[in-house]
Amino acid sequence: MNKERLMQVLVTPVVSEKSATVTQDSNQYVFKVLPDATKREIGQAVELLFAVQVEGVQVLNIKGKTKRFGRLSGRRKDERKAYVRLTAGQSIDFGA
Numbered sequence: 001m002n003k004e005r006l007m008q009v010l011v012t013p014v015v016s017e018k019s020a021t022v023t024q025d026s027n028q029y030v031f032k033v034l035p036d037a038t039k040r041e042i043g044q045a046v047e048l049l050f051a052v053q054v055e056g057v058q059v060l061n062i063k064g065k066t067k068r069f070g071r072l073s074g075r076r077k078d079e080r081k082a083y084v085r086l087t088a089g090q091s092i093d094f095g096a
Contacts, residue, residue: 007049009045010042010049011056014030014031029083029092031084032079032081032082033059036049039057042057046092050092053090056085058082060081060083062080
């Protein structure tokens with residue numbers, strides 16, 4: 001894979017109560033990713049950026065909500081999230 005592409009695949013980590021629970025229970029980390037990113041690209045990007053071994057990747061597509069602003073109606077962007085499972089004994093520290 002192209003190294004520049006892998007550096008852009010991960011958009012941001014998702015920091016929420018649900019993602020914290022998933023991290024504690026099953027050693028999975030949640031990231032927002034590019035809409036056209038593949039599972040293989042996501043796994044390689046996490047391995048490249050955080051120097052960990054990825055066991056598996058699950059991808060979730062979220063449709064944007066339709067919202068109204070008075071008479072105008074608009075739509076939020078679609079999102080793509082990835083749940084990345086690391087091998088046992090490894091973790092990612094976002095604070096450092």
